[in-house]
Amino acid sequence: DTGVSQNPRHKITKRGQNVTFRCDPISEHNRLYWYRQTLGQGPEFLTYFQNEAQLEKSRLLSDRFSAERPKGSFSTLEIQRTEQGDSAMYLCASSLVGWEPQHFGDGTRLSIL
Amino acid sequence: AQSVTQLGSHVSVSEGALVLLRCNYSSSVPPYLFWYVQYPNQGLQLLLKYTTGATLVKGINGFEAEFKKSETSFHLTKPSAHMSDAAEYFCAVRLNRDDKIIFGKGTRLHILP
Numbered sequence: 001d002t003g004v005s006q007n008p009r010h011k012i013t014k015r016g017q018n019v020t021f022r023c024d025p026i027s028e029h030n031r032l033y034w035y036r037q038t039l040g041q042g043p044e045f046l047t048y049f050q051n052e053a054q055l056e057k058s059r060l061l062s063d064r065f066s067a068e069r070p071k072g073s074f075s076t077l078e079i080q081r082t083e084q085g086d087s088a089m090y091l092c093a094s095s096l097v098g099w100e101p102q103h104f105g106d107g108t109r110l111s112i113l
Numbered sequence: 114a115q116s117v118t119q120l121g122s123h124v125s126v127s128e129g130a131l132v133l134l135r136c137n138y139s140s141s142v143p144p145y146l147f148w149y150v151q152y153p154n155q156g157l158q159l160l161l162k163y164t165t166g167a168t169l170v171k172g173i174n175g176f177e178a179e180f181k182k183s184e185t186s187f188h189l190t191k192p193s194a195h196m197s198d199a200a201e202y203f204c205a206v207r208l209n210r211d212d213k214i215i216f217g218k219g220t221r222l223h224i225l226p
Contacts, residue, residue, distance in 0.1 A: 004156070033213070040122070040218070040219075041218055041219070042117075042203050042205075042216030042217050042218050042219050043157065043203070043216050044216070045213045045214070045215070048213060056213065091156055091157070093156075093157075098212070099145075099164075101147070101159045101162060102159075102214065103159075104149075104156030104157040104158070105156050106154070106155050106156045107154075107155075107156055109154075
C-alpha cells in the first residue's frame with residue numbers, strides 16, 4: 001500500500017493560466033474523489049469516480065473545471081482560466097468501494113498570482 | 114440536507130489533560146459519522162468511524178467518540194493529551210453508506226506544555 005499520490009505538491013501560476021493536477025489512487029481502489037480545501041475550512045466535495053465513470057459533480061465545479069479518469073486508474077483535475085478564488089488545497093482520496101473509508105493524498109496547493 | 118457543526122475553531126488543552134472536541138450533525142436518516150485528523154501540509158487521516166452497532170467507537174492514537182442520537186452529537190475525546198496530538202480535526206457525515214462525505218469546518222487542537 002503506497003498510499004494516494006498527488007502531483008505536483010505545489011503549483012504557482014498567474015491568473016488566467018490553465019493548470020492540471022494528477023492523482024494516483026491506491027492500487028485497485030475503484031472510487032476516486034476530489035475535494036477542495038480553503039484556509040480555515042474543511043474539505044469540500046468536488047466530484048467522484050467509480051472506475052472511469054464520473055458519477056457526481058458538485059455545484060462548486062464550474063465549467064472551468066474538468067476531471068477525468070480515463071482508464072480507471074489515475075485521475076486529472078484541470079482548471080482553465082484560473083481565478084484568484086481558485087487558490088486552495090486540492091485533495092484527492094480513494095477507497096476500495098463506496099462505503100469503505102477514504103484514504104487521502106497530501107494534496108496539491110494552488111496559488112494564483 | 115445533511116450538515117456538520119464543530120463547536121470551537123480552536124481548542125487548547127494542557128499536555129496530559131482531557132481532550133474534548135465537539136461535533137453535532139444534522140441528518141434525516143441515521144448517519145455514518147467520521148473523525149479525521151490533518152497535520153500541516155498533509156492530507157486527512159481517518160481517526161475513527163461510526164456506522165452501526167456500538168455507539169462508543171474507539172480509534173487510533175487513543176481517541177474515541179460516542180454517537181448520541183438523542184443529542185445528534187459525535188464528540189471526540191482522549192483521556193490524556195500528548196504534544197503530538199496538535200493538529201486539525203474534522204468531523205464528517207455521510208448520509209448513506211455509499212455517498213459523498215460532508216466535512217465540518219474543523220477544530221485546531223493546541224497542546225500546551
